[in-house]
Amino acid sequence: MAMAGVFSYESSEVDWCEDNYRHSENVVEYFNTMSSFIFFVVSPIMLYLFHPYARERNLAVHLVWLMMIFVGLFSMYFHMTLSYVGQMLDEISILWVLAIGYALWFPRRHFPFFVKDRSSFCWMVLLITIVTTLSSFIKPTANAYALNCFAIHILYSLGVEMRSCTDQRVLRLARVSIGLWVLAISCWISDRFGCSFWQKLNFCYLHGIWHILIVVATAYGSTLIAYLDANYEIPYSLPDLQYWPHDNWALGLPYIVLKGTTKTQKSC
DSSP, X not given: OOHHHHTSTXXXXXXXXXXXXXXXXXXXXXXXXXXXXXXXXXXXXXXXXXXXXXXXXXXXXXXXXXXXXXHHHHHHHHXXXXXXXXXXHHHXXXXXXXXXXXXXXXXXXXXXXXOOSHHHHHHHHHHHHHHHHHHHXXXXXXXXHHHHHHHHHHXXXXXXXXXXXXXXXHHHHHXXXXXXXXXXXXXXXXXXXXXXXHHXXXXXXXXXXXXXXXXXXXXXXXXXXXXXXXXXXXXXXXXXXXXXSOTTSSSOEEEEEEOXXXXXXXXX
C-alpha cells in the first residue's frame, strides 16, 4: 500500500456496522467518533483519583491513564477516517495500555522463574511489546494475538488472587468489573459479527456503546488491580475502596485511598 494510501479515508479493511457518512460528509462513523470523547472525560478524573496511590507506588502508574487518552485520540481518528494508519494507531495504543498495566501490576510471585525482580520483568514486557508493535506493521494480526495474550493472562492472575478475598466491597468491585467487561465485549462482537441483525432494527451503534463500557470497565478493573497490588507492594498502606463523586452513590468511578503511612503497622 502506498504511503499516501494508508492515510486515505476508508483505506482500512475494517468497517464497523454504523452507516458511513450518515451525519457528516467529513466523518465516516459519526457516533463511533463522538463516543470516543468518553476517554477524555474519564481518563483525567482517574489520573487525579489515582495520584495518592501512584505517589506511594510508582508515578509510572499514571502512564496507564495517560495512554488511555491517546487511545481515545486514535480511536476518534480511526472512526473519523477508517484509515489504515488510524486502525494501526488505535490497536497499538490499546496494546501499550495493556502492556504498561501488565508490567506494573502483574504480581511478582507469579513471575516466570527466570525473572528475579520487577525491573527485569518490565524490560521483558517492553521488549515483547516493541517487537509486537513492529511486527504489526508487517502482519497486523500480530496485535490481536498480543492483546489476547496480555488480557487472558491478566484475567487468569486476577482470578487466582480473588480466590482468597473475603472483603465484600472488593468482591462487589470484581463482579461489576467482570460484568462491565463481558457486556462491553458482547457489544463489540455483536457489532462486528451480527451487523445484519442490528441493521434490520436500525440500531447500528453497539461499537460506540463498547467505547463507553470499556472505559468504565477499565476504571473498575484498574482500581481492583491497584487495590490488590497495594496490599502486596505497599504493605503499610491499608488500602480502602471509595467511589467518585460520592462514596454512598450506587454508581460512580472507583478508586483506592491509602489510610496508612510509613509509620503504620498493617494489621491482618
